[in-house]
Amino acid sequence: MATSRSLTVTYLVHDVMADLSDPDRELVQEATSAAARAYAPYSRFHVGAALRLATGEVMSGNNQENASFPAGICAERTALHAAMSGHPQGVVTTMAIVVPSVSGDRPVSPCGICRQALLEQEHRQRSPIRLLMATSSGTIHELERSGDLLPLSFDASFLNP
Numbered sequence: 001m002a003t004s005r006s007l008t009v010t011y012l013v014h015d016v017m018a019d020l021s022d023p024d025r026e027l028v029q030e031a032t033s034a035a036a037r038a039y040a041p042y043s044r045f046h047v048g049a050a051l052r053l054a055t056g057e058v059m060s061g062n063n064q065e066n067a068s069f070p071a072g073i074c075a076e077r078t079a080l081h082a083a084m085s086g087h088p089q090g091v092v093t094t095m096a097i098v099v100p101s102v103s104g105d106r107p108v109s110p111c112g113i114c115r116q117a118l119l120e121q122e123h124r125q126r127s128p129i130r131l132l133m134a135t136s137s138g139t140i141h142e143l144e145r146s147g148d149l150l151p152l153s154f155d156a157s158f159l160n161p
């Protein structure tokens with residue numbers, strides 16, 4: 001016999017930037033600026049991420065590519081690791097992600113490795129990281145916790161049962 005189980009993710013879609021709070025709008029703007037500083041000569045896919053710490057400090061990152069492709073790193077982890085290396089007790093409250101070159105209403109969401117890195121940080125700080133994914137059409141897709149992007153995930157609880 002088999003039983004069916006379902007996993008659902010609920011998130012908000014804001015119609016326009018003006019619907020965001022001032023701090024969230026600032027974060028999207030910082031992520032947009034960061035995208036312009038990306039080093040992506042191979043993919044030409046410029047990604048910007050900006051995060052806010054509980055202290056209010058805003059930090060950003062972008063993708064940094066390499067001729068040896070796997071050596072490259074995504075914008076989300078650049079921002080996250082920069083923040084946590086400087087602030088080991090830091091608490092990330094929100095991260096905004098922007099890819100200006102992608103048109104339309106479909107948000108670019110973090111890759112699998114970045115989802116795992118964000119999940120690790122949620123466990124480390126024992127609180128959720130909100131995600132704001134801005135699209136070129138102006139909508140902003142908001143997830144309450146980034147772990148929602150990684151259902152049935154692997155985490156430290158399996159290593160220390």
Ligand code: THU
Nearest residue numbers: 043045047063074075109110111
């Ligand atoms: N990339 C990111 O920086 N973040 C994402 O969420 C998706 C992909 C980067 C990695 C690589 O430099 C380029 O975009 C194309 O995959």
